[in-house]
Amino acid sequence: MSFISPLWRTLTGIIFCCLLISSAQAVTLPQAAVAAQQSQTPADGAKSEPTPEEKKAAYAALANILENSDSRQALIEQLRQASTSKTPADEPVLTPPQSEQDEPTVLESVTSVTREYGGAVASQFVRLHNSIVNAPHKAFNKDTFLNALNHFAGLAAAVFAFYWLTRRLVWPLWQRMGRWGRNQNLERNKWLHLPVAILLAFMIDLLLLALTLFIGQIISENYHSGNRTIAYQQGLFLNAFALIEFFKALLRLIFCPRFPALRFFHLSDARAVYWHTRLSWLSGIIGYGLLVVVPIVSNQVNVQIAALLNVLIMGIMTSWALGLIFHNKRNIQQALSQLADRSLSFFALFIRAFSMVWHLLASAYFVALFLFSIFNPGDSLKFMMSATVRSLAIIGLAALISGMLTRWIGKTLTLSPELRRNYPELQKRVNDWVRALLKLARIVTVFATLLLLLNAWNLFDLWHWLTQGAGQKLVDVLIRIVMILLLSAVGWTLLASLIESRLASDSHGRPMPNARTRTLLTLFRNALAVVISTITIMILLSEVGVNIAPLLAGAGALGLAVSFGSQTLVKDIITGIFIQFENGMNTGDLVTIGAITGTVERMSIRSVGVRQDTGAYHIIPWSSITTFANFVRGIGSFVANYDVDRREDAEKANATLQAAVKELLENPDIRGMVIGEPSFAGLVGLTNQAFTVRVSFTTQPLKQWSVRFALDDKVKKHFDAAGIKAPHQTVEVMQTGSDVAAAASVPALPPPP
Known part of the structure; x- marks a missing residue:
């Protein structure tokens, strides 16, 4: 510990030299400077020996600064600037560098969030308790209350009666709209008429609501006797009526209990009436209770009673809603599963997922409404209904867009006959790319819907994310990626279509490209891909932020290493390229490579595939081919040798052979295979038992075997007719010694016929 005190003095000396304290400005460093300043006595400013705790704090602060390279460099630069002060009056100003803070662990983050929200909830309960306990007591005036109640009841009765009457008058119109939409929907190409009819019916319902509110406002202005309390209560009712009846209009849009033809979903009438009735009562009691009854009680009777009434209403309604949810949990899951079976595959996935968690979402909805209504009874219901309406609108619009995209995906674009004739694969490729773009648009629609739903419930600030957050960069990157893929797709489609246009058959009157052209174009198309x-x-990869320079360098180094380790592969490729440019063989050629004779079925940049007549398939690397024979190049030929018994007449045998060849060439099919005239060589071989006559043919490529088989048939028939015999095999047995007498006793064989 002997070196600690000098080191501390050195450090404190440096710090105090840099801190030229004045009345206008003081220069500080984090923790270390604070500890040093605290060690200074306020009486005379003399330096005193720091305590061990102050030393530890100073060492820790300085270690944190020196540990980080950025803060250490910033401290060094500030110290150098401070050391260049020319006069004592120049007071150096040091800005302490910020040391890096350790990232909190997951447990610390969860604890911090829990503590924050738990404290917020607890503070809300404390505020609620203080508001109820400390609220001033208001005197209850019976006459004023009854007078206001009469005016309120009169306005409510008039508004409800007018709204019911106007809707009752429009019932025949809604029935006709439903029948029209259903009749048009029977035709597959008129699927949009029913949604239009449903939306028009909903718009008419909203117009009737607006008209009712207008009439209600006129009645309120002329039916409050100049009393501000009555006008206030009537205003509460009209606001609640607008909000609640708008929500009920949405329920009618979804369930449509009185007009099944305008019901978008496949629900039975009993189920539609069941859910519409209960949800309407639920929304009406909660809405009029929180927006009308509770404010009136708070204003006319007592704040404490209003708060307790608020809790009582929401507690009963929340319990009823949760019971309703879990009572119908299994039935709704089955109904949603049946709906998924009838829906398109894209929607079926989301419907089945929703069927598994709908009860949890609905329970969370009513629990949140209960909590919000307790903490903020004035705005909670408005926020929940506003978020609900926006969510339904977002989901409905997303479902409409996704449905249109899904129907377009199932359709096929048809190009003109000329384009299909010139570019056989173009229509298929265009349809594939269009389907891919539509599927991408559908995925973007789902992603945007999720963001909009989160934004509707104030769980996510979409506008800030798109304009100032990471969303701006994400959208920019996505647009770039889509444009790159689109340009690549267009380029590949055009080039591949041009190549396939040259590879097309002659079924449309165009000349068939030769085998060499087909092979080269196929290889070029694969290389282009x-x-x-x-x-x-x-x-x-470069667009998403990946540095491709190391990838390119690594690919080069890898390519160099692979080139040394795969010399045979490189040799295969080079040999194959030269064979192709020399037009050595093509797909469909009959070739002999080494000991293998067969038909070329496949040619790649590394090997050739040959199928023998036995069915065996051979893959032969190009580099292993030293010589090969191709039977399809130019002409075919064969030499036919026929052995005749030595005792026959040679002239007769030649004449018979020529007669057989002449009859063969009279066949037009055979004559079309033969090039020129056959060549007769006469007698070309002589043995003890036979002599040989020969004829040679030049034929079309791969036709030599057909001509040879037909010639053999004709020669046999002519030789048999002329009595010309083939040579017989003779065996000479040699006997020696004592077996000579036995051999003499053996009868001789008869002469051949």
Whole structure:
């Protein structure tokens, strides 16, 4: 510990030299300077020996600063600037660098969030208790209350009666709209008429609500006797009526109990009436209770009673709602599963997922409404209904857009006959890319719907995220990615269509490209696909923030290492390229490679696939081919040798052979396979038992075997007719010694016929 005290003095000396304290401005450093300043006595400013705690605090602060490279460099620069002060009057100003704080752990984050929200909830309960206990007591005036109640009841009765009457008069119109929409919906190409009819009916319902509010406002202005209390209560009623009846209009849009033809979902009449009735009563009691009854009681009777009434109403309604939810949990799950079975596959996924958690979401909705109504009874119901309406509108619009996109995905674009004739694969590729874009648009719609729903419930600030947050960069990157993929798709489609146009058959009157052209174009198309895919992937990686320079460098180094380790592969590729450019073989050619004779079925950049007549399939690397024979290049030929018994007449055998060839060439099918005239060589071989006559043919490629088989048939028939015999195999047995006598006793064989 002997070195600690000198070190501390050195550090404190540096700090106090830098801190030229004045009445106008003081220079500080974090914790270390604070500890040093605290060690200074306020009486005379003399320096005293710091305590061990102050030393530890100073060491820890300085260690935190020196540990981080940025803060350490900033401290060094500030100290150098402070050391360049020319006069004592120049007071250096040091800004303490911020040391990096350790990232909180997950447990610390969860604890912090729990403490924050738990404290907020507890403070809300404390405020609620103080508001109820400390609220001033108001005197109850019976006459004033009854007078206001009479005016309130008169306005409510008039408004409800007018609204019911106007809606009753419009019932025949809604029935006709429902029948029209259903009749039009029977035709598959008129699927949009029913949703339009449903939306028009909803708009008419809203117009009737607006008209009722207008009439109610006129009645309120002329039916409050100049009393501000009565006008206030009537205003509460009209506001609550507008909000609640708008929500009920949404319920009628969803369930439509009186007009099944305008019901968008497949629900039975009994289920529709069941849910519409209960949800209407639930929303009416909660809405009029919180927005009308509680404020009137608070204003006319007592704040404490109003608060207790608020809790009582919401407690009863929340319990009833939760009981209703869990009582119908299984039935709704089954109904949603049946709806998913009837829906498109895209919507079926979301409907089945919703069927598994709908009761949890609904329970959370009413529990949140209960809590909000206790803490903020004035705005809670408005916020919940506003968020609910916006959520329903978002989901409905998203479902409409997704449904249209899904129907478009199932359709097929049809190009003109000329384009289909010139570019056979263009229509298929265009439809594939259009379907891919529509599916991408559908995914974006789902993602946007989730963000809008979170924004509707104030769980996410969408506008800030899009304009100032990470959303702006994300949207920009997504647009760039889509444009890159679109350009790549367009380029690949055009180039591949041009290549396939050259590869098309002659079924439309165009000349058939030769085998070499087909092979080269196929290889070029495959290479083009690899190049475009590689470039596109590299550009996409650079767009998402991946540094592709190390990838390119690594690919180069990897390519160099692979080139040394795969010399045979490189040799295969180079040999294959030269064979293709020399037009050595093509798909469909009959070739002999080494000991293998067969038909070429596949040619890649590394190998060739040959199928033998036995069915065996051979993959032969290009580098292993030293020589090969191709039977399809130019012409075919064969030499036919026929052995005749030595005792036959040679001239007769030649003449018979020529007669057989002449008859063969009279067949037009065979004559079309033969090039030129056959060549007769006469007698070309002589043995003890036979002599040989020969004829040679030049034919079309791969036709030599057909001509040879037909020639053999004709020669046999002519030789048999002329009595010309083939040579017989003879065996000579040699006997020696004592077996000579036995051999002499063996009868001789008869001469051949």
